[in-house]
Each structure stands twice: as C-alpha cells, then as structure tokens.
Amino acid sequence: MSADLIKVTYRIETAGDPAAMAANIASDQSTGTFTELPGETEAVRARCAARVLSVTALPDLDQPSLPNTGATGPVKRADAVIAYPLDAVGTDIAALMTITIGGVFAIRGVTGIRVMDIDLPEAWSCHPGPQFGVEGSRRLMGVQEGPMIASIIKPSLGLLPDETAEVVRQLCEAGVDFIKDDEKLMSPAYSPLEARVKAIMPVIEDHQQRTGKKVMYAFGISSADPDQMMRNHDIVTAHGGNAAVININSVGYGGMSFLRKRSALCLHAHRNGWDILTRHPALGMEFRAYQKIWRLLGVDQFQINGIQAKYWEPDDSFVASFKAVREPIFSDADRPLPVVCSGQWGGQAYETYQRTGKTLDLMYLGGGGIHGHPMGLASGVRAIRQAWDAAAAETPLATYAATHPELRAALDKWGPV
Known part of the structure; x- marks a missing residue:
C-alpha cells in the first residue's frame, strides 16, 4: 500500500x-x-x-x-x-x-x-526526466573528467549580436567548456534571438574546426507562449546549437513539459523566482521538494547558487541544494548536472569541493569572476581552473597561488576567501 x-x-x-x-x-x-x-x-x-x-x-x-x-x-x-x-x-x-x-x-x-x-x-x-543530465552534458562538451568550467555573457544586457559574438570568441579561446546567455537575455529589440544565434554559432563552429572542441552555448529561448518557445528552440537547432537557458518559473510546468517532449537541446535551468517561494523560513518550499518536480519535467542542468554567493542564500542552503540534485529520485539517470554559480571566481572552489562530497561532477559558472579578472578574461578562466586543480589536490589556494600568477591576482582582487 x-x-x-x-x-x-x-x-x-x-x-x-x-x-x-x-x-x-x-x-x-x-x-x-x-x-x-x-x-x-x-x-x-x-x-x-x-x-x-x-x-x-x-x-x-x-x-x-x-x-x-x-x-x-x-x-x-x-x-x-x-x-x-x-x-x-x-x-x-x-x-x-x-x-x-x-x-x-x-x-x-x-x-x-x-x-x-x-x-x-x-x-x-x-515523467521523462533529463534527456542529457550529467553524462550527456559531459559528452556534448567533450569533458570526460573534472569540473566543467563555464561563463556568462557580460554585460548581461546591452551587447549587440556581433559584440556578443566577439565575447564568445574570447571565451572559446580562453578555454571554457560552456557559455550561456544571461537569464535576462531572451529576444530583446537590440539583440533578437535569431540574429544572436546567427552571429554566435559561426564562432563556435570555427573554434571547433580549429581545435576539435565544440563549446556548448546555451541560448535564452524562454517564452510564456509554448509555441514561440518551440520556434526559438528550432532557430537554435537549425544553426547547430545544442543547449538552451530556460527560466523555469517563468515558463511554468506546462511550458517545460511541452518543450521537453519536443526538445533536441540540453536544457539549462535558471530558477529565478524560486526565492519568492523559499526566502521566508516559515513559508513556501524547501529546494529539496521544489527541485524534484523540475527534474521529472526534464531539467538537464540546474543552477543552484554557490558558496559565498552574491545573493542572500546562506552556504548551508547551497550545500543542501547541491546534495538534493545529486540524489536520485528513481535512478541515477534522473540526476541533472549541478551548476555552481552566483559571484563565483575560484576562491570558493576549495570549500565547494570539500562541502559537496569532493565530487567534480559539476559545472562552475563564473561571470564577473572571469570577465572582471585584473589580468583579463583569459586569465580569469585560467585562475578558476587553477583554483579547481588546487581544490582537487586539496592544496590551500594561497599555497597554489604562489606559483600561479592568475590565481594570485584573483586572490589579491577578491580574496581572502
């Protein structure tokens, strides 16, 4: 019974x-x-x-x-x-x-x-659950082991399609595995989705031709109209894209269900609006309950904030969220890729590694922590990779930074942790 x-x-x-x-x-x-x-x-x-x-x-x-x-x-x-x-x-x-x-x-x-x-x-x-999840995300990014290092287009809003494509070129050359539109970027007048896709995908493909690596780019395709969201999906797939950012609370359960049944894209979930449901400790929902529904609906990658995030969420809450998405509901296949984000610059890598069970099955997403690095964008990516190398070796960041100038510069600017 x-x-x-x-x-x-x-x-x-x-x-x-x-x-x-x-x-x-x-x-x-x-x-x-x-x-x-x-x-x-x-x-x-x-x-x-x-x-x-x-x-x-x-x-x-x-x-x-x-x-x-x-x-x-x-x-x-x-x-x-x-x-x-x-x-x-x-x-x-x-x-x-x-x-x-x-x-x-x-x-x-x-x-x-x-x-x-x-x-x-x-x-x-x-319910269908993730189409790609952890293993599919690794396969699409060509990352067999270690954390998947990712970035966001910055500034979040305002760049024209060709300006965005130039940032993408720099990030690809810097060695990221994944790039995404900010969740606020969908199809504004100054950067319509189709124009942005047409500007960015040739850069992704050129980098793939030269290096053999196809950097995953997640385009913002969210819409309250499921038909429009599918049209956006089809624009991305028609130009060789393989991922999309979905503002899950904005498109709703029905929108997500409609998309997942038809989608060929890896679906990267942004949970903006979840805070309304959870910020009062005596009201709303724990993330542990909330995330199960979205996983069953088909989220492949789930943003969950991070250690010392720039937003309100305490570190213990992030750790609980990370553990929740790592636990199977019915099988390992229904686990999405946890995406560590929000004010991450590498300085949080050591504690993240220690507090999340020493797993490297995660995406580490740096926005300002990459673009704002004092030695430039490429050094921002290197600094984060160095931080994760130190974390995986369980070497204190300050010790590792003594022989790694990019990490040293990041610690000098944003540290100590």
Whole structure:
C-alpha cells in the first residue's frame, strides 16, 4: 500500500496543537471540509482520504512567524508527514500541486507552514526526466573528467549580436567548456534571438574546426507562449546549437513539459523566482521538494547558487541544494548536472569541493569572476581552473597561488576567501 502513497512533509507552526492541525490539513486537502458530510463514507475515505503518518515535535517559538494570524505566542512547531493516495492524485503535476501544496497555505490557524519534502511513488517515474543530465552534458562538451568550467555573457544586457559574438570568441579561446546567455537575455529589440544565434554559432563552429572542441552555448529561448518557445528552440537547432537557458518559473510546468517532449537541446535551468517561494523560513518550499518536480519535467542542468554567493542564500542552503540534485529520485539517470554559480571566481572552489562530497561532477559558472579578472578574461578562466586543480589536490589556494600568477591576482582582487 505504501507504494501507492504520495508523502508530503510539512513544517507546521501554530498556536494550537500541530497534530490536530496536520489532521485538519489531511482532511481539508482530500475528502473533508468545515463540517461533516453525509457522502463522506468510510468507502470514500478509504479510497481518497489523506492521512497523517507522523508528527515530529520541534522547539517552540516565542512569537508567530507570520503577521495577521491572531496569535501572540508562544507557538508550537512540528514536522508532519501526510500521505495522499495515488488514486486521488494520479501522476499529473497540476493535480499534485493543487491537492498537496496549493491549498495548504490557505489553512486557517497556522502561523507558518512550509513544504519540506515530497516523496513520490514509482508510478511517477512516467515523467521523462533529463534527456542529457550529467553524462550527456559531459559528452556534448567533450569533458570526460573534472569540473566543467563555464561563463556568462557580460554585460548581461546591452551587447549587440556581433559584440556578443566577439565575447564568445574570447571565451572559446580562453578555454571554457560552456557559455550561456544571461537569464535576462531572451529576444530583446537590440539583440533578437535569431540574429544572436546567427552571429554566435559561426564562432563556435570555427573554434571547433580549429581545435576539435565544440563549446556548448546555451541560448535564452524562454517564452510564456509554448509555441514561440518551440520556434526559438528550432532557430537554435537549425544553426547547430545544442543547449538552451530556460527560466523555469517563468515558463511554468506546462511550458517545460511541452518543450521537453519536443526538445533536441540540453536544457539549462535558471530558477529565478524560486526565492519568492523559499526566502521566508516559515513559508513556501524547501529546494529539496521544489527541485524534484523540475527534474521529472526534464531539467538537464540546474543552477543552484554557490558558496559565498552574491545573493542572500546562506552556504548551508547551497550545500543542501547541491546534495538534493545529486540524489536520485528513481535512478541515477534522473540526476541533472549541478551548476555552481552566483559571484563565483575560484576562491570558493576549495570549500565547494570539500562541502559537496569532493565530487567534480559539476559545472562552475563564473561571470564577473572571469570577465572582471585584473589580468583579463583569459586569465580569469585560467585562475578558476587553477583554483579547481588546487581544490582537487586539496592544496590551500594561497599555497597554489604562489606559483600561479592568475590565481594570485584573483586572490589579491577578491580574496581572502
């Protein structure tokens, strides 16, 4: 029977009894409502009612996390696991989000509620998952081992197509494995997607002809219109491209599903907008729960910030995100490539290596940390490679930098870590 259950872990905060609140959520999100119903028979409940599997108490809080709840504190907290019958939800993502997640935030009496995890039964392996993932990304980039060193077009906005192509040429010559459009760059008037593709792909192909290496370039093809997104996809493939940046929250579950079923591109996910769902610690979703859905929908590469990121996210949160995308849902084939990003310049490589299980199965994405290097763009790439060589050898960066001037210059400008 457990194989036919969808289990969701909620962190409940309430002035009342968390166990009673969990029971209320299970009822309200399945067969029940605010009053007894003559049609809610034992047979109906057996078929479709959610039930509470466990309630684990957590330390109380002096004050409620959310305003306007009528509670003054102290408030109680607990992690509750609620099981939903597969027969009641099925394997549709819209049904899952509606039944197990969407409605819980409207429950009266909570002063905080957060989705911590989702445990899906084997029936959910029906979703396509990554088309390329870790191994496919390595194959397309021609990187058999070690981290995949990547960069972003900078400035993020404003460059004309031929100006962008010149930056691409410099990055290819500097030895990167991957380049991407910034997530904010899709098809603006000054750099329409088709014009940008036509300017960039000859540079990629020329570099491949001269060196044998095809640098992966991910073009921003996102659109709220799935048909337009597919037209964008087709422009990239028609000119020999093999990757795309997808703003997953902007295109939505349906858009991502539509694209993945038809896509020939390696799909690089940018999660902008996720912070809305997670930044309040007593509300929203943990990345551990959030990322499972996008992986099932077909994300090949997943941006997850990094150590000492330029944004708000603490290092512990990044480490948890990294570990989450590395864990199989149903098999190793559904693991995307973790993309370490956000203010990375090489100085974070050692700690990243140590805290992520000493794995080199990752993409390390430098924007300003490459383009802003004091010795130039090529030295920025070399400095990051040197930092990862030091990390893999477990040599302190300062020691390695003594004989590697590019890393030394980066440490002098942005360090110490």
